[in-house]
């Protein structure tokens with residue numbers, strides 16, 4: 001399911017943060033478990049008062065000898081306390097994004113879990129509030145230098161957006177498969193409903209939009225693999241894939257008529273899952289901001 005894929009893809013965020021900026025010792029300690037799937041990862045950026053404006057986060061990390069003391073609350077953390085390793089963005093300096101640093105935090109260091117969110121969809125993927133109350137973390141768990149945390153997080157999210165785009169494309173394909181096979185079989189007015197343009201044209205648009213989304217996602221992934229700057233392409237891929245996924249899953253529900261609204265036929269779940277993909281790892285508006293900045 002796309003919920004399961006989301007949980008797996010979030011583990012990719014601490015992996016990419018460690019890979020890009022972790023010391024050899026940190027990599028050796030945390031990467032094997034995360035990569036093998038023995039350990040689950042989480043990415044803790046969002047807070048109750050800062051979502052899109054992540055640079056205004058309030059969680060603090062205060063240096064004390066060879067440790068940092070972490071205090072604060074993180075909101076909507078995918079995998080929550082199921083995670084073993086957290087990439088945490090916290091303030092070590094002045095207000096604004098340049099005062100943010102990134103840390104790798106082991107659950108065993110004293111991370112606490114708050115309430116689990118009851119969500120519209122993606123229920124297989126746990127979403128939880130997490131707390132840091134005087135959590136002591138070794139200074140060597142800082143990624144890069146103090147003040148680099150915001151760009152560390154943004155770089156990881158650029159890659160994550162390609163994963164979210166791929167998840168959306170898989171979800172779109174599942175919705176199209178269900179809608180097309182249903183439309184071929186269902187007969188009204190003496191013929192299959194796929195013979196009505198009112199049914200077939202939205203599905204023609206759906207396969208076209210999905211193909212465009214796939215090409216953009218592959219292009220972003222290719223640019224990343226080539227070591228090129230892929231930031232704008234990743235935002236384009238996420239925007240195109242998740243927006244088309246929302247439309248495609250809504251059209252799938254409409255194609256099935258009343259049955260589309262019934263759980264057993266699963267397309268209503270796809271529609272609820274698509275909504276989440278337009279919000280996480282930067283909303284559609286934030287993707288447009290990134291794309292517009294690149295103009």
Ligand SMILES: Cc1cc2nc3c(=O)[nH]c(=O)nc-3n(C[C@H](O)[C@H](O)[C@H](O)COP(=O)(O)OP(=O)(O)OC[C@H]3O[C@@H](n4cnc5c(N)ncnc54)[C@H](O)[C@@H]3O)c2cc1C
Pocket residue numbers: 010042043044045046050051052053075076077078079119122127276279280281282283284285286289
């Ligand atoms: C199920 C789920 C899982 C999540 N998992 C994680 C996770 O693992 N780790 C994590 O750190 N976060 C996670 N998040 C948080 C998610 O990334 C944020 O919800 C998202 O970034 C939006 O932040 P917000 O909810 O505070 O909304 P806000 O930032 O308050 O935005 C509200 C609305 O205003 C719009 N808006 C805001 N600023 C602008 C602007 N400048 N221009 C135009 N429109 C704007 C937004 O697009 C949105 O429509 C998760 C969220 C959900 C729902």
